[in-house]
Amino acid sequence: MTDPRKPVLTGGCQCGAVRYATYAAPYAVNICHCRMCQKAGGGPNMTLISNLAANFAWTRGTPASFASSTLATRDFCRDCGTPLSYRGPSGRVSVSYGSLDEPTKVAPARQYGMEGRVAWIDHLAVLPGSRTEDDMTPHELAAFVNHQHPDHG
Numbered sequence: 001m002t003d004p005r006k007p008v009l010t011g012g013c014q015c016g017a018v019r020y021a022t023y024a025a026p027y028a029v030n031i032c033h034c035r036m037c038q039k040a041g042g043g044p045n046m047t048l049i050s051n052l053a054a055n056f057a058w059t060r061g062t063p064a065s066f067a068s069s070t071l072a073t074r075d076f077c078r079d080c081g082t083p084l085s086y087r088g089p090s091g092r093v094s095v096s097y098g099s100l101d102e103p104t105k106v107a108p109a110r111q112y113g114m115e116g117r118v119a120w121i122d123h124l125a126v127l128p129g130s131r132t133e134d135d136m137t138p139h140e141l142a143a144f145v146n147h148q149h150p151d152h153g
């Protein structure tokens with residue numbers, strides 16, 4: 001199944017069973033701190049890239065879905081568990097930041113769910129940090145194999 005439209009953003013799950021594409025600039029990019037997004041995404045918040053449903057398509061596989069409330073359905077890969085999208089009453093499809101092939105192409109413009117925002121978010125800039133490879137021994141680095149699907153088709 002080949003869509004004649006040119007994708008603007010693409011993404012998918014970590015095992016590669018489910019892939020998607022968007023075909024227009026995002027409708028909105030938001031970060032949500034609410035407790036439901038924390039649980040659905042497995043992190044302190046979810047950054048969601050909202051798209052009109054007409055500008056979104058699953059391009060490989062079919063995700064599993066969970067109706068996390070009377071208002072929202074969350075889609076994820078049934079094989080590897082990657083959170084992929086949020087569908088709410090607006091009819092839009094919002095994909096998860098981490099599932100994008102090129103997440104740095106977007107940045108949030110608004111925050112929601114402020115009641116759930118964790119206080120330590122404000123202190124990230126001053127925490128000590130290191131790069132992933134700096135925390136691995138040369139032996140670990142040499143033996144390391146990434147089993148995740150690459151960030152493309």
Ligand SMILES: [Zn+2]
Nearest residue numbers: 013015077080
């Ligand atoms: Zn998967």
Ligand SMILES: [Zn+2]
Nearest residue numbers: 032034037113
């Ligand atoms: Zn939320």
